[in-house]
Amino acid sequence: MNTDLQDYSHKRFNILIGEWVLVSPHRAKRPWQGQKEAVSNIVRPTYDPSCYLCSGNTRINGEKNPKYADVFVFTNDFAALQTDSKSFKVEDGLLMAQSEQGICKVICFSPDHSKSLADMETKDIEKVVFAWQKEYNELGENALINYVQIFENKGAVMGCSNPHPHGQIWSQSTLPNEVDKKNQQQLTYYNQNKSSLLGDYMNQELEKKERIIFENAGFVVLIPFWAVWPFETMIIPKTHQQSISDLKADDTFLFAEAVSTITKAYDKLFNTSFPYSSGIHQAPTNGKDNNHWHWHMSFYPPLLRSATVKKFMVGYEMFGSPQRDITAEIAAKMIRDLI
Amino acid sequence: MNTDLQDYSHKRFNILIGEWVLVSPHRAKRPWQGQKEAVSNIVRPTYDPSCYLCSGNTRINGEKNPKYADVFVFTNDFAALQTDSKSFKVEDGLLMAQSEQGICKVICFSPDHSKSLADMETKDIEKVVFAWQKEYNELGENALINYVQIFENKGAVMGCSNPHPHGQIWSQSTLPNEVDKKNQQQLTYYNQNKSSLLGDYMNQELEKKERIIFENAGFVVLIPFWAVWPFETMIIPKTHQQSISDLKADDTFLFAEAVSTITKAYDKLFNTSFPYSSGIHQAPTNGKDNNHWHWHMSFYPPLLRSATVKKFMVGYEMFGSPQRDITAEIAAKMIRDLI
Numbered sequence A, B: 001m002n003t004d005l006q007d008y009s010h011k012r013f014n015i016l017i018g019e020w021v022l023v024s025p026h027r028a029k030r031p032w033q034g035q036k037e038a039v040s041n042i043v044r045p046t047y048d049p050s051c052y053l054c055s056g057n058t059r060i061n062g063e064k065n066p067k068y069a070d071v072f073v074f075t076n077d078f079a080a081l082q083t084d085s086k087s088f089k090v091e092d093g094l095l096m097a098q099s100e101q102g103i104c105k106v107i108c109f110s111p112d113h114s115k116s117l118a119d120m121e122t123k124d125i126e127k128v129v130f131a132w133q134k135e136y137n138e139l140g141e142n143a144l145i146n147y148v149q150i151f152e153n154k155g156a157v158m159g160c161s162n163p164h165p166h167g168q169i170w171s172q173s174t175l176p177n178e179v180d181k182k183n184q185q186q187l188t189y190y191n192q193n194k195s196s197l198l199g200d201y202m203n204q205e206l207e208k209k210e211r212i213i214f215e216n217a218g219f220v221v222l223i224p225f226w227a228v229w230p231f232e233t234m235i236i237p238k239t240h241q242q243s244i245s246d247l248k249a250d251d252t253f254l255f256a257e258a259v260s261t262i263t264k265a266y267d268k269l270f271n272t273s274f275p276y277s278s279g280i281h282q283a284p285t286n287g288k289d290n291n292h293w294h295w296h297m298s299f300y301p302p303l304l305r306s307a308t309v310k311k312f313m314v315g316y317e318m319f320g321s322p323q324r325d326i327t328a329e330i331a332a333k334m335i336r337d338l339i
């Protein structure tokens, strides 16, 4: 292991987006006197009559959820993107804007109000994977949609307004910033090397082993060298696949197992239902040749020291660049030891 | 006013960093059932014996603060960047890192523990401006330092661990991401147009008036067309100045007045001591010709609907792009009406 990386301030380069993260290993020692997050260890009921996502309940707009048995997907009642919104463009000197159309959906992972992905059986997580595949394919076929963003906000601290296990899918006409950056970085590398940027990186990590958390026949879970969030992780398919649409028969279960393993380990880390935002970055559905894409799922958890102390991405991080204290290698060891 | 921008989802282009923000005006109507922030309206004493920033008190590392009368600057006891840390480089396949040196300082705005910038007299804020100038100049002269980031995290929700009025200065060898983006965008424009990108933009805004909040003889306070945070604002010098070092005699007071005006208006908005991260982006201190730079100060406040409900930049925002609900024009009117 390169000990300089554990001892001195440095920047690490994120090859997927082409930006840097500042790492200050020695700063993990500073005392914390600031805001603490509330932790709710209340055990939730399996059914909550006031929850608008529970099976059979009525939502705010008056629609009634079906009595669903596993996964349930519906169009977001307060969608940020809509299909029927007007097309327009503003090009007025230095003011530039353009309309954006899209479809936003909500996906309930389980009818059981009390569960998170970490509490679910792998075979039930696989049903979520099937639903993600179906949505990616169907939305992707819509001529209006060129990119499908699957994500989950888990925990009140991540802006999640309902504890019922659910995620979201926002699909739209253009590539959002982060996807556009990854698109460009992967394309440049692919054109130069005729191989997958993320695949080549993963193989390097599999040799080094320092940042690997878990692997099975189909997937690797690791902390990327350039991770921003203290316990950020990434699930990468071992073979070069552009999107979750490429998952073969066994792959869906193996992917579900990877999701199960990392979310269970997270819950053990600070003995709490671990908050995070997770998301899948994958090939655009723009009908172009997207061979340079290697899909992956990332988890961005905010906690730093305990169930109540999070990492604040504020002043320097907003105006300068992301900054972390604990190194990726130490974080990987902490999580690996819990599996 | 372009009403399409008030009615339909669209993206606006941030000319300073070359990235987009998604705006969903209709979404401001959705109900909020999620996390609420704690509001502390406790009136603080003017001196707190347990505060490590109060005049004459002892800090965690045993050092004693002088009995300072206005502004007090010291080197951060838990600095993320240090001058004496080792120089090294990692270029190992797709793992790339390099050491980063720097100096981090803390700047107490006032000995009065109970005050924020919003409560201070303009002439006392001007003393803070003088200190910022001095630090920018002195740090900039250090051969190790090529960029000086001045910022403030205000409020517990912004990761501020001590309510004593203070900000920070992190200075370093290389340009952090956000500064690098602004450097490139301004340079490209300057080479093409031989004028300041931000200056030209400001003149356009002064004509339109829709997003202007306040102006005096030296400065404009506005909500940028591409603002991300609900009540984000920017203070721009009316003449083309590269850094706060270029401020002429009257300018320092006029700048202090702009800071005073916007922070006072913020406090009135939700009747609370308004949290934010603020920062000054200005010319690097790298000895190069930085004529393309037009310095400015930005405020990124997290609150959205009230003193307790903030905007969460989570799932879609982390994986896709920043997203806002209320438009810049409506937010500008709300703040302008309070002045």
Ligand SMILES: O=P(O)(O)O[C@H]1O[C@H](CO)[C@@H](O)[C@H](O)[C@H]1O
Pocket (backbone or CB within 6 Å): A311, A312, A313, A314, A315, A316, A317, A323, B153, B158, B159, B160, B161
């Ligand atoms: O230096 P402080 O005030 O202890 O820490 C605060 O500001 C820093 C710079 O924006 C952040 O890195 C920390 O996450 C935040 O808690």
Ligand SMILES: O=P(O)(O)O[C@H]1O[C@H](CO)[C@@H](O)[C@H](O)[C@H]1O
Pocket (backbone or CB within 6 Å): A153, A158, A159, A160, A161, B311, B312, B313, B314, B315, B316, B317, B323
């Ligand atoms: O759609 P929700 O769950 O109401 O809202 C949450 O996720 C969205 C997408 O990441 C964010 O824009 C909101 O700020 C957040 O509160």
